[in-house]
Amino acid sequence: MKREDFLREYVSHMKIESTTMTVNQLIQKFDAAGCFGAGRVATACDIFEKMVRDKNCTVFLTVAGAIVPAGLRTVIADLIRKRRVDVVVSTAANMVHDLIEAFGGHHYKGHWLVDDFTLYKYHIYRIYDIFVTEEDYLKLDAGLSDMFDEIARDNNNQPLATHEFVWEIGKRLKDPNSIVRAAYETKTPLFLPAIRDSEFGFIYWLYQQRAKSKQLLQVDAFKEVSEIMNIASNSDRLGMVVLGGGVPRNTVQHAAVTAKRGLDYAVIITMDRPETGGLSGSTLEETISWGKVKRTAEKVMVIGDVLIVFPLMVASLEERLNKKPL
Numbered sequence: 001m002k003r004e005d006f007l008r009e010y011v012s013h014m015k016i017e018s019t020t021m022t023v024n025q026l027i028q029k030f031d032a033a034g035c036f037g038a039g040r041v042a043t044a045c046d047i048f049e050k051m052v053r054d055k056n057c058t059v060f061l062t063v064a065g066a067i068v069p070a071g072l073r074t075v076i077a078d079l080i081r082k083r084r085v086d087v088v089v090s091t092a093a094n095m096v097h098d099l100i101e102a103f104g105g106h107h108y109k110g111h112w113l114v115d116d117f118t119l120y121k122y123h124i125y126r127i128y129d130i131f132v133t134e135e136d137y138l139k140l141d142a143g144l145s146d147m148f149d150e151i152a153r154d155n156n157n158q159p160l161a162t163h164e165f166v167w168e169i170g171k172r173l174k175d176p177n178s179i180v181r182a183a184y185e186t187k188t189p190l191f192l193p194a195i196r197d198s199e200f201g202f203i204y205w206l207y208q209q210r211a212k213s214k215q216l217l218q219v220d221a222f223k224e225v226s227e228i229m230n231i232a233s234n235s236d237r238l239g240m241v242v243l244g245g246g247v248p249r250n251t252v253q254h255a256a257v258t259a260k261r262g263l264d265y266a267v268i269i270t271m272d273r274p275e276t277g278g279l280s281g282s283t284l285e286e287t288i289s290w291g292k293v294k295r296t297a298e299k300v301m302v303i304g305d306v307l308i309v310f311p312l313m314v315a316s317l318e319e320r321l322n323k324k325p326l
Helices: 023-033 036-053 068-081 092-102 116-121 134-154 162-171 179-186 199-210 223-233 246-258 284-290 306-323
Strands: 057-063 087-090 124-127 130-133 237-243 263-270 293-303
Touching (some): 023 036, 023 306, 036 263, 036 306, 057 246, 068 130, 068 179, 087 223, 092 179, 092 199, 116 124, 124 134, 134 162, 134 199, 162 179, 162 223, 237 306, 246 284, 263 284, 263 306, 284 293
Parallel strands (some): 237 263, 263 293
8 A cells, every 4th residue: 555545544533413413414424533432433323224125134133241131121112113233132121121111110310329229128129320220129029920921822732933922022012112022023033042040040049949730831952053043144234233242242143144144234332341341342354353243244342332333323224224215
């Protein structure tokens, strides 16, 4: 490369032009500046739009971290209902929090600087600056335990994959804002690959103690593997949007490499670092060495708070799609 190749485009300084500026217009300002986190967020919006518009691309959304109790519940449910994403892979804990609200519970705005022993005495649980009451967990425990009996009976005790199990629960919910209900209504696969590592596991233990039938509900964590592999293998192109990382991100990447496809689009939003070797902070360049993401893929890693970045991306996407119908 010659010297002039490095100096082709000026930084266009942002100007907030009016009080009526839309989210996508702000994202365009980020793009014109093109630097630091703003430039990466703008790139993430472009890639998200491309994978949604690509009719031959299967879009995976992976969900980790406490983002459902923190406020992204309806955003994710709406994406499913609008079919902006084709498959969701989540930590089971996020769906536990979805169901807490579906069963009439709430999450409360709290504060990180609080005496936790006082919260303990008041039977209030803390997730950084979110509060959840013990009674809302108990309501969920009792409600799901009773539901498990019904699900086992209706399925003749046949083992269910986690997405089938989620649909069975969604079928019995009325909350229109529920992610689980949205997945059932649209028959969107919602996989919970680490389902036991959550309140689901302990609710199942409770259910075993009080089960009304000797035929217990069975959830087979391995059964879903063939389903997700079929999806990956039979898709012309693959895209993923990763909120956080962890097991959900690994599940999608592993399916892509095992199917010998590799991801064509990838957006990762995380605040983790790569130096510890953990997957949540591992770079997209590292995934290329495994064949999980194609070298030619359109990809970006945004270092930022999911609660800030992802709503901007979704708002920008909806604005673009409404101006240019699919």
